[in-house]
Amino acid sequence: MDPHVLPILKCPRCGAAGSFESARGLACRRCDLVVESARGFHDLLDVATRGEPAAISAEQRLMESPVVARIYERMWRPTFVRLVAGRGAGAGVGGFAGELFIHKNALSLDDRAGPWLDLSCGPGLFTRAIAAAAPGALVVGLDIARAMLEVASGRVKGYTNVVLVRGDAHQLPFVDGAFEGINNAGAIHAYDDAEQVFREIWRTLKPGGIYVGSTFAEAPHFTGRMAARIAGIRRYDPNELRAQLSRLGFAEYEELRLGGAFVFRARKP
Numbered sequence: 001m002d003p004h005v006l007p008i009l010k011c012p013r014c015g016a017a018g019s020f021e022s023a024r025g026l027a028c029r030r031c032d033l034v035v036e037s038a039r040g041f042h043d044l045l046d047v048a049t050r051g052e053p054a055a056i057s058a059e060q061r062l063m064e065s066p067v068v069a070r071i072y073e074r075m076w077r078p079t080f081v082r083l084v085a086g087r088g089a090g091a092g093v094g095g096f097a098g099e100l101f102i103h104k105n106a107l108s109l110d111d112r113a114g115p116w117l118d119l120s121c122g123p124g125l126f127t128r129a130i131a132a133a134a135p136g137a138l139v140v141g142l143d144i145a146r147a148m149l150e151v152a153s154g155r156v157k158g159y160t161n162v163v164l165v166r167g168d169a170h171q172l173p174f175v176d177g178a179f180e181g182i183n184n185a186g187a188i189h190a191y192d193d194a195e196q197v198f199r200e201i202w203r204t205l206k207p208g209g210i211y212v213g214s215t216f217a218e219a220p221h222f223t224g225r226m227a228a229r230i231a232g233i234r235r236y237d238p239n240e241l242r243a244q245l246s247r248l249g250f251a252e253y254e255e256l257r258l259g260g261a262f263v264f265r266a267r268k269p
């Protein structure tokens, strides 16, 4: 484990900042929490005291499936994005390569030293791209789904600057001002309370830190609207998102429309 992660962790049980030591596994010095780290990620959900999170949407139940997690990058994601957002969000920008290029540039990876958070990293597509583009910086991939993290852990082998964490975006297990930038691709439609997640993103960004995300806008066609309804996903009006982020204090909001989806970038002043 990259030891640079220790000072930015916040204990999910007692709330202490920077209290973890890794001498005999990851353990909090202030309380009795010993983190389970057996499957290639550190489980900071503290299910022993809070219980397992309930999957609230059909899409989220699928994210917990080992089969979906394995086929997610190559088959699930491109098909789902095409269905819900049309061609512009995938093939229209050159598929993953185009999307990764947009996110890496929006994060300004070259101008900043990190650390970086890939929030709701899934099987780690963006985590790996950021880690490869910023080899000297710590990159944390966080997701709530064990199945996704297990696949991610196999795929980040060899990336010594990546640490994978299981956690809830609504209550991030990181200290205030931990990150230079937070990447949050294709996930805000899945959150129970997106505004609470935005508050956590704000809290854990350094002043001047960058928030880059992507999500679905209005459905371009009937099939997309039906697919979104069946999967239980929410769509965003980019103007409302801009207003919401600005109310929370984010500045310099910009967006790029990609068919029925969009990528956005905002800065914590």
Ligand SMILES: C[S@@+](CC[C@H](N)C(=O)[O-])C[C@H]1O[C@@H](n2cnc3c(N)ncnc32)[C@H](O)[C@@H]1O
Binding pocket: 060, 063, 077, 119, 120, 121, 122, 123, 125, 126, 142, 143, 144, 145, 148, 167, 168, 169, 170, 184, 185, 186, 187, 190, 191, 192
């Ligand atoms: C559609 S996937 C996107 C994965 C990846 N960012 C990508 O673009 O390929 C959405 C991810 O959000 C995660 N997620 C949903 N609710 C979450 C929560 N409350 N906290 C953290 N992650 C969550 C899911 O487990 C899933 O891996």
